[in-house]
Amino acid sequence: xxxxxxxxxxFVLFYISAVSLYSQPAQTYELKSAVDSKGYKYEYxxxxxxxxxxxxxxxxxxxxxxxxFDEPRIQTYVAIKAGSTYDPKETTGLAHYLEHMMFKGxxxxxxxxxxxxxxxxxxxxxxxxxxxNTNDAAEKASIYKLIDSVSQVAAGYAVPSEYDxxxxxxxxxxxxxxxxSERTVYINDIPANELERWLMIESERFSSLVLRLFHTELETxxxxxxxxxxxxxxxxxxxxxxxxxxxxxxxxQTVIGDPEHLKNPSMVNIHNYWNTYxxxxxxxxxxxxxxxxxxxxxxxxxxxGKSKRGDVPKIEHPKEEPIExxxxxxxxxxxxxxxxxxxxxxGINSPDKYVLNMIGQLxxxxxxxxxxxxxxxxxxxxxAYASASQYNDYGILYFYGEPREGQALxxxxxxxxxxxxxxxxxxxxxxxxxxxxxxLKLNRIRSEESNGIAHTFVSxxxxxxxxxxxxxxxxAMSRITKEDVTRYASENFGENYVAVFKRIGKDENVxxxxxxxxTAINMNRDSKSEFFTELMKFETPRLSPxxxxxxxxxxxxxxxxxxxxNHIKNHTNELFSLYYILDLGSEHDLKFPLAVDYLPYIGTxxxxxxxxxxxxxxxxxxxxxxxxxxxxxIYISGLESSFEPGLALLEHILANAKPDQTIYNxxxxxxxxxxxxxxxEQGNILWGGLMxxxxxxxxxxxxxxxxxxxxxxxxxxxxxxIIKGLSSYKHYGYYYGKDLSNAKNLVEKYHKIPKILKDYPxxxxxxxxxxxxSEVYFVHFDMVQTNILMVSKDRKFDKTTMAESRLFNEYxxxxxxxxxxxxxxxxxALGYSAFASYTQPAEPHKPHLVxxxxxxxxxxxxxxTDAFLGLLNEMPKAEKQFELSKTGxxxxxxxxxxxxxxxxxxxxxxxxxxxxxxxxxxxxxxINGISISxxxxxxxxxxxxxxxxxLLIGNRDKIDFDLLKQFGEVKELTLEEIFNY
Numbered sequence: 001x002x003x004x005x006x007x008x009x010x011f012v013l014f015y016i017s018a019v020s021l022y023s024q025p026a027q028t029y030e031l032k033s034a035v036d037s038k039g040y041k042y043e044y045x046x047x048x049x050x051x052x053x054x055x056x057x058x059x060x061x062x063x064x065x066x067x068x069f070d071e072p073r074i075q076t077y078v079a080i081k082a083g084s085t086y087d088p089k090e091t092t093g094l095a096h097y098l099e100h101m102m103f104k105g106x107x108x109x110x111x112x113x114x115x116x117x118x119x120x121x122x123x124x125x126x127x128x129x130x131x132x133n134t135n136d137a138a139e140k141a142s143i144y145k146l147i148d149s150v151s152q153v154a155a156g157y158a159v160p161s162e163y164d165x166x167x168x169x170x171x172x173x174x175x176x177x178x179x180x181s182e183r184t185v186y187i188n189d190i191p192a193n194e195l196e197r198w199l200m201i202e203s204e205r206f207s208s209l210v211l212r213l214f215h216t217e218l219e220t221x222x223x224x225x226x227x228x229x230x231x232x233x234x235x236x237x238x239x240x241x242x243x244x245x246x247x248x249x250x251x252x253q254t255v256i257g258d259p260e261h262l263k264n265p266s267m268v269n270i271h272n273y274w275n276t277y278x279x280x281x282x283x284x285x286x287x288x289x290x291x292x293x294x295x296x297x298x299x300x301x302x303x304x305g306k307s308k309r310g311d312v313p314k315i316e317h318p319k320e321e322p323i324e325x326x327x328x329x330x331x332x333x334x335x336x337x338x339x340x341x342x343x344x345x346x347g348i349n350s351p352d353k354y355v356l357n358m359i360g361q362l363x364x365x366x367x368x369x370x371x372x373x374x375x376x377x378x379x380x381x382x383x384a385y386a387s388a389s390q391y392n393d394y395g396i397l398y399f400y401g402e403p404r405e406g407q408a409l410x411x412x413x414x415x416x417x418x419x420x421x422x423x424x425x426x427x428x429x430x431x432x433x434x435x436x437x438x439x440l441k442l443n444r445i446r447s448e449e450s451n452g453i454a455h456t457f458v459s460x461x462x463x464x465x466x467x468x469x470x471x472x473x474x475x476a477m478s479r480i481t482k483e484d485v486t487r488y489a490s491e492n493f494g495e496n497y498v499a500v501f502k503r504i505g506k507d508e509n510v511x512x513x514x515x516x517x518x519t520a521i522n523m524n525r526d527s528k529s530e531f532f533t534e535l536m537k538f539e540t541p542r543l544s545p546x547x548x549x550x551x552x553x554x555x556x557x558x559x560x561x562x563x564x565x566n567h568i569k570n571h572t573n574e575l576f577s578l579y580y581i582l583d584l585g586s587e588h589d590l591k592f593p594l595a596v597d598y599l600p601y602i603g604t605x606x607x608x609x610x611x612x613x614x615x616x617x618x619x620x621x622x623x624x625x626x627x628x629x630x631x632x633x634i635y636i637s638g639l640e641s642s643f644e645p646g647l648a649l650l651e652h653i654l655a656n657a658k659p660d661q662t663i664y665n666x667x668x669x670x671x672x673x674x675x676x677x678x679x680x681e682q683g684n685i686l687w688g689g690l691m692x693x694x695x696x697x698x699x700x701x702x703x704x705x706x707x708x709x710x711x712x713x714x715x716x717x718x719x720x721x722i723i724k725g726l727s728s729y730k731h732y733g734y735y736y737g738k739d740l741s742n743a744k745n746l747v748e749k750y751h752k753i754p755k756i757l758k759d760y761p762x763x764x765x766x767x768x769x770x771x772x773x774s775e776v777y778f779v780h781f782d783m784v785q786t787n788i789l790m791v792s793k794d795r796k797f798d799k800t801t802m803a804e805s806r807l808f809n810e811y812x813x814x815x816x817x818x819x820x821x822x823x824x825x826x827x828x829a830l831g832y833s834a835f836a837s838y839t840q841p842a843e844p845h846k847p848h849l850v851x852x853x854x855x856x857x858x859x860x861x862x863x864x865t866d867a868f869l870g871l872l873n874e875m876p877k878a879e880k881q882f883e884l885s886k887t888g889x890x891x892x893x894x895x896x897x898x899x900x901x902x903x904x905x906x907x908x909x910x911x912x913x914x915x916x917x918x919x920x921x922x923x924x925x926x927i928n929g930i931s932i933s934x935x936x937x938x939x940x941x942x943x944x945x946x947x948x949x950x951l952l953i954g955n956r957d958k959i960d961f962d963l964l965k966q967f968g969e970v971k972e973l974t975l976e977e978i979f980n981y
Contacts, residue, residue, distance in 0.1 A: 029471040038294045040301070045471045050448060052457075052467060055297050060281025060309045063300055064457035064467075066288040068450075071897030072192040072543055074289030075451035078202060079458045080184040081284075082277035084257075085249035086315060091269045093257015096179040097221055098270050102186065103163050103177070103816065104212040106204050108531040110162040111212070112524075120154035124214060125267040132264040148518050151215050155521040158212050159529055160826050164817035166201050166532065168810075169884040170194040171891025175816055179255050182392050183462035189451070191895035192290040193540050196299055200535060203303035206283075209274040211267050215518055218265060219829035222513040223785075225256050227832055227855060229510050230682065230783040232333035236340055236502045243327045243498040244344050247318040250394065259511045279310030286457035317393055320344065323496040332505035334782045336677035338402045339409040341416070341499035343492070345388070345395040348463040353390050354473075355488045356397065358480045360388030361436045362423055363399075368435065368617035370419040370428060373610050377601060379404070379666040381412050382673055386419075392463055397493070404666075405673040409501045417497075424489045430482045435618045437478045442620055442638065444474065445573050449900075504680070512784050515857060520828040525878035543894040547918040550907045555740065560748050562755070565733040567740045568903055570640075576737030577637040577901060578647065578747075582729055584760040585630045590706050591714075593627035595722035596634065600625070601663050602720070604656040609663075612653065621646035623653075629701055630763065634726070640737055644746050651750040654727065657720040664716035672708060679975045686787055686953045689978030690779055694791050694949040695849070696766050703980035704764070730757045736901040768793050768847055769949070774968030776950040778959065779978065786858045786954030788865065790872075792946040794848040797841050802919060803926035804938040805838045805848070811885035811935065812875060813837050813852075819876050823867065824854060830864040831856040836872070838943065844914050850943055858958035865950075865967070872946070875939045882932040893924045 027047040035041050036053075043054040055063040087094045107114050124147060131143040167175050173189040190198045228234045238254055245251030256262075285300055323344060346352050363386035364371045375381045384401040401412035422428060447453060460470055555567045570576065586593050603609045616623050621638035623646075634654070636646045678684040692702035706714075733751075735743045771793045812819045813836035824834040836852040852872060856864045898906050898918075910919055950967050952959070964970045 027472075027475065029468050029475075031466065031468050036294045036297070038298050040294070040297050042293075042297070043467075045467050048467070048471050050453065053293050053297075054467060055300075057280065057301055057305050059305060059307055060279075061300075061304055061307070062284035062461055063297055064284060064286045064454070064461070065291060065293055065296060066453060066457075067291060067293070068288055069290050070899050072290045072895045073451065073897075074190055074192050074195060074287050074291055075454045076188045076190060076198065077284075077286040077454050077458050078186040078206070079284045079286060079461055080277055081182070081282045081462050082273075083180050083182045083184055084253055084255040085181045085317065086273070086277060087249070087253055087257070088269055088273075089253075090261070091257075091266050092253045092261045093221070093255070094266075094270055094273055095184055096255050096257065097218070097262075097265065098209075098273060099177045099179045099184050099186075100217050100221060101209070101211050101214070101270070102205065103161075104210060104217070105159070105163050105529075106208045106210055108204055109166070109201070109529055110159045110210070111157055111529055112159060112527055113157050117154055117157035117212070120150055120157075121211060121214075124150055124154060125211070128214075128265060128267050132266055144516050147215055148516075151213075152519055152521065155213060156524075158521075158524065159527050159532070160213065160521070160523050161817050161822050162529060162532060163201070163205060164815070165881060165884050166535065167198075168815060168817045168888040169891075170197055170201075171888050171895055172198075173892060181250055181255065183458065185458055191543060191891050193543050193895070194891070195291065195296065197535060197538060197540060199299055199303040200538070203307075204531060206278060206304075207307065209271060209278070211270060213521065213826065214265075214267065215516075216521060216826065216829040218262075219515055219518060220825055220832055221256075221262060222515060223829070223832035223856070225259060225262060225513050226784045226857065228256055229512065230785055232331065232335040232502055233338075235333065235507070235510075236331045236338070236500045239329050239331050240340050240342055240498055240500045243329065243500075244323075244342055244396065245320060245394065248320055248393065249317060250391065259513050262513055276310065277312065279312060280304065280307045281309040282312045284457065284461040286454045286461070288451040288454035288457075320394070323498070326495045327498045329498075329500045331500055331502045332507040333502065334504065334506075334680060335502070335682075336402070336680040337409060337504055338400060338502050339413050339499060340401075340502070341399045341413055341497050343397045343497045345397055345492070346390070347393045347395055348390040348465060349392075350390065350395065352488065353395070354476045355480055355484050356388040356390075356395065358433065358436065358477060358485055359423060359489060360386060360397065361440075362428060362432065362485065363419055365436060365439065365617070367439075367622065368432065368614045370422055371416065373613060374419060374422075375401075375415055377609050377613060379601065379663065379670065380415055381407070382670055382677075384412070384416060386416065390463075402677070403673075405669050405676070409503070413499055413501075420489065420493055424486060424493070426482060426486045428482075429614070431618070432614075433480060433482060433485075434478075435614075437474060438620055439617065440474050440477060442575070445575060449572060506782065510784065515829075515860065518829060521826075523822055523827050525822075525876060526880050528880065542891075545894045545920070545924055546897055547921045547924075548898055548903055548906065550903070550916065550918070553903045554907060557740070557744060559744060559751075561751060561753050562757070563732055563751075563753065565735055565744060565747060566904060567735045567737075567743070568901060569740070570737050570900065572900065574640045574738070575638065576640045576643055576735070576743075577635060578643075578737075578743070579633050579635040579734040580726075580731055580751075581734060582632040582726065582731045582760075583630060584729065584763075585628045585632055586704070587629045587701070587764045588761040590704070591719065591722060592632060594706065594714075595719040596625040596627050596632060596726075598664065598667055598716070598719050599653070599657060599723055601667060602657055602660055604653055604658050606652075606656070612649070615649065616646070619646055619649070621649075623650060632726075640739065643737070643743065647746055647750050651752070654723060655752070657723045659716035659720045661716055664714075664719070668711045671711065675979070675981055679979055682781060682783060682787065682953060685779055685781060685975070685978070686789060686951065689975070690777060690951045690953065690973070691789060691791065693973065693978045694777055694789075694951045695768050695793075697769050698977070699766070701766055703978070705980060708981065727751065727753045728758050729760060734904055736904070768849075771947050771949060774947045774949070776952070776964045776968045776970040778952045778954075778956070778961075778964065778970060778972045779975065780956040780972065781953050782955055783953070784857075784955075785855050786861055786952060786959065787855045788853070788861070789951040790852040790868070790948040791951065792850045792948045794838070794850060794942050794946075796847050797844045797913065798848070799913075799915075799919075799922070801938060801942070802840065803923045803930060804935060805840060806923055807886060807889060807927060807930060808838050808935060808938060808943075809836075810889050811882055812871075812939075817881070817884070819878075819881075820852075820868075820871060823871060823876070824864065828863070828867060830854065830860055830867060834868075836868075842909070842912055848942070850946060850948075852948075858954060858960075861960065862963050872948075873944050875936060875944075877932050877936060879932055882935065886927060886930065890924065890927055893920055896920070
């Protein structure tokens with residue numbers, strides 16, 4: 001047979017079929033105005049595929065609205081155009097602390113008697129000013145005792161977490177907030193039928209600032225500060241910013257704030273900040289979801305329209321001098337080594353932002369960028385990436401890299417800068433620019449499917465940008481030429497960068513904010529405000545839940561080659577996904593995940609690894625592999641029009657993977673380096689090695705690995721034979737796309753398999769420990785905080801208690817209004833993060849587990865553990881809070897719609913547990929009949945009195961081991977014991 005360039009033929013076929021998408025002429029985007037049926041004026045952009053409407057109320061409040069009827073929910077963001085760079089220099093961290101305080105209520109929310117409470121809060125404000133203005137340590141301590149005493153009286157009128165209870169009762173999800181340098185954003189995901197009550201709550205919340213329960217929340221912020229001290233990445237980034245922006249608040253002020261400022265807060269300054277920036281003409285309400293434009297804006301006007309606009313000062317930050325030479329710093333810490341470097345660039349309104357973003361994409365796009373190909377795929381570094389980002393005043397071109405074993409950080413930095421030099425010299429394919437633009441179009445299609453697009457509105461508003469810029473972004477990017485890129489890079493990127501080398505070692509400059517002595521406040525669990533009572537009278541019509549009929553939603557056909565292909569039709573856009581799924585993984589044979597993870601680094605008998613990555617990128621296709629303990633996927637996704645060339649290329653790789661000893665040797669070295677680095681990360685130690693040791697003992701899924709000697713002795717041809725033989729095992733397909741007939745024909749055409757498929761190797765099973773006695777396992781790590789995880793085991797999966805276990809988690813263990821969060825954080829300020837969970841196993845033969853977690857200070861460990869154990873042995877029973885949790889949980893199910901591709905994965909999860917139906921119906925039908933007495937019975941039979949294994953990570957020099965002995969036999973484990981290497 002005559003040899004032809006099959007690869008290029010496929011690309012030409014794709015190009016012809018995709019021309020309708022990629023060759024459309026540039027659109028004209030103009031900002032227009034119109035008046036809706038209720039008389040409200042709005043703006044829109046011509047040719048905007050999202051059909052976004054932008055309203056501005058008479059008081060200046062911006063409103064961004066986008067419709068999406070996939071499910072009856074609305075993603076909400078309330079954005080304030082002010083963040084940490086707006087903090088007064090003498091009280092940094094203020095914007096972030098204010099964000100915390102916005103969850104404490106208002107004059108009406110969170111209080112039983114505002115008139116009386118307000119007098120004590122005023123007294124507390126005066127005391128904090130006295131505390132702040134004295135430098136005498138004894139006097140400070142004396143004042144703080146008085147603050148603690150007055151706080152107890154004020155707390156008697158407070159209804160802790162009432163805002164969180166109200167929001168949870170609506171059926172809200174994802175309740176949170178964040179502060180960045182230039183914005184503060186408040187987040188909820190609500191049922192569409194609860195829009196008006198959400199507006200009632202939020203308009204009241206933003207109508208007044210009450211610094212309620214101030215000193216307990218202050219200690220929570222201390223815990224958050226200390227938590228960041230244990231993150232080498234945060235400290236390295238702060239050092240990088242300080243040198244990039246030596247006079248601008250981007251570098252002189254962090255979001256969390258200066259420790260001395262945190263210890264000396266000013267309630268007066270917080271009020272001044274709120275009065276200045278939390279005004280409607282500096283705010284935006286950003287919504288996407290199941291909404292009616294006219295009705296929504298009228299409701300927002302009804303509830304927010306009465307707020308008075310303010311005089312928002314224009315902030316002029318210092319202008320930075322050019323960086324004339326490279327600036328290098330070392331940062332030390334216990335985590336694995338890395339290097340970051342960055343160039344200062346123009347801000348969001350800079351005309352250069354498009355070429356800068358193109359440079360960022362050329363460097364790194366997760367598939368075919370210069371760093372992707374030349375450094376990661378060619379195994380020159382362990383990991384690396386780059387990105388361009390813009391803030392209001394400046395931007396950065398940012399690089400991050402991790403070294404291979406024995407590689408100097410300076411070498412990693414030089415390699416990354418070398419790729420930037422390649423851009424300066426034009427050493428990249430010009431057609432990569434077009435491929436990047438096409439990938440941006442694909443990514444935009446994907447992002448615009450969900451209500452999360454509302455966050456883009458936040459970015460546009462807080463950046464003083466406009467929606468026209470968003471709409472025309474891709475067209476503007478398409479006009480960037482290779483000459484533009486090389487010229488800009490050559491003119492602007494030289495030795496004018498900052499590099500931070502994060503090395504392993506002890507940082508003598510780590511600061512800890514010590515806790516003041518405070519008295520736990522009474523939680524007043526069943527108290528409520530008048531606002532709460534009135535809101536409950538305002539009833540909204542309930543939605544009817546919609547449960548999936550898997551039989552109707554998933555079509556399964558048998559192909560001529562014998563495998564089954566499951567299909568869900570994509571009714572939304574021109575994208576597809578195709579998965580080959582094998583129900584085997586590391587618990588069947590450790591070499592299977594080793595082989596599929598080797599696949600992205602190697603080529604075939606015709607194509608180099610670089611060729612394959614670039615062609616998939618040009619085709620608009622992502623190819624990936626995923627392997628777990630009992631499942632393995634190989635998939636492609638992208639444009640439906642490129643399905644055939646993408647599938648043909650995937651099948652060619654699977655049939656013709658070519659072993660390469662040098663690549664394999666480097667692959668092994670990187671595995672070993674990654675293992676070594678894993679032992680330097682707190683999260684891997686606690687949630688990986690230590691947790692598995694606590695649940696299973698020494699021999700567990702985490703420690704079941706291929707040894708170094710065995711890794712080195714494997715012939716890479718054995719791995720490529722595994723790849724080539726994957727299709728010989730029992731497997732099935734899943735196609736999400738528009739054209740099942742075409743997919744069927746193409747899979748039958750390209751997916752060649754033997755007539756008889758092999759069974760899977762026998763699976764290794766791990767049994768959980770008995771937990772018949774309490775034990776304590778401790779691992780030393782040089783850190784400020786101590787993290788404690790308590791774990792125990794209950795009986796095997798019990799389908800009759802699915803509703804009780806989910807309701808228990810809602811009421812007791814997770815979320816801002818849960819018992820655990822209220823007691824440990826709100827009342828006692830014992831930690832920034834605290835939660836408990838009764839888990840549902842993934843397989844019917846596995847047991848339920850009970851988890852409880854808290855990150856705290858070593859000197860709080862005794863109090864924190866006693867408090868947690870008290871909750872785990874006697875569940876507080878608050879009837880009103882329980883009913884809110886139950887109602888909220890039902891409303892979440894009523895407004896939840898599992899749609900599109902998610903239907904298949906939901907089906908697989910349920911089928912793995914032995915169900916052929918949507919189990920949410922079982923939960924929903926049961927939950928309304930559960931009383932708090934029923935939940936207490938569940939708690940007493942499933943959780944109370946459990947013997948726990950206590951898993952701790954912290955600094956041994958700060959741990960009271962005599963205290964730990966009270967909980968059980970203490971054993972300090974080495975990293976080698978819990979990682980098995």
